[in-house]
Amino acid sequence: MLVLLDRDGVINEDRADFVKSPAELIFIPKALEAxxxxxxxxxxxxxxxxxxxxxxxxxxxxxxxxxxxxxxxSLAKLSGDLDDIIVAPDAPWAATPRRKPGPGMLFEAMQKYHTAARETVFIGDSARDIEAARSAECHRILVRTGKGQKTLAEGLPRHLMPVHVAEDLDEAAGFILEGRF
Structure with a gap:
């Protein structure tokens, strides 16, 4: 399975002022282990x-x-690694289809790794993450970390369903390893 991960709010703590240096990259407990x-x-x-x-x-x-x-x-110290990191550097006012909620980065990853949407799951913490995954027709997991709790409180639109909800990336990884997708 191809597992696509949002970064801020899923792997590391989200910051209103952006992660601007390695020192500001603070990992969410158990995320790297997941x-x-x-x-x-x-x-x-x-x-x-x-x-x-x-x-x-x-x-x-x-x-x-x-x-x-x-x-x-940090992942290498746990014998973990990533296959890739795909970035949309666009400012919101100059968004391309790659910037979430656009599905461009998700399509790029599926194409690069020759994986169909039905064999892909996206884990995010915001409605725009889930919107991108729906547009790409991927399985969707919303974590409660980062913006996740606020996203749930605001309610997910019906057209984004079905969405699995996990406490954090660790629980989301458990869903995948249990074969729920």
Missing amino acids: IARLKAHGHRLVVVTNQSCIGRGIINEEQLAAIHGKLKD
Whole structure:
């Protein structure tokens, strides 16, 4: 199975002022272990993340590479890794179809890894994540971490269903490993 992961709010703590350095990349408890477990069971793992901080001029691509270097190094310590990290650097006012809620990054990952939507699950924490997954016809898991609790409180539109809800990435990984998809 291809597992697509949002980054902020799913793997690491979401920040209103953006993650601007490796020091600001604070992992959600058990998130890295969940990724390592999924990888150990043979799943392909791709982060698909909006990073408007680039389009807004807050950080540059080299700074983002350093942030993702910390993510990869931290995973390697747990014998985990990612197959890829796909980024939409667009600012919201200059959004391309790659920027979620557009499904562009999800389609890109499925094409690159030759995986059908029915064999792909997307894990996110916001309505725009779930909207992107619905548009790409992937299975959908919403985690309560990050913006997830607020997203649930606001209610998910009917057209986004079905959506599985997990406490965090660790529980979402359990859903996948239990074969719910």
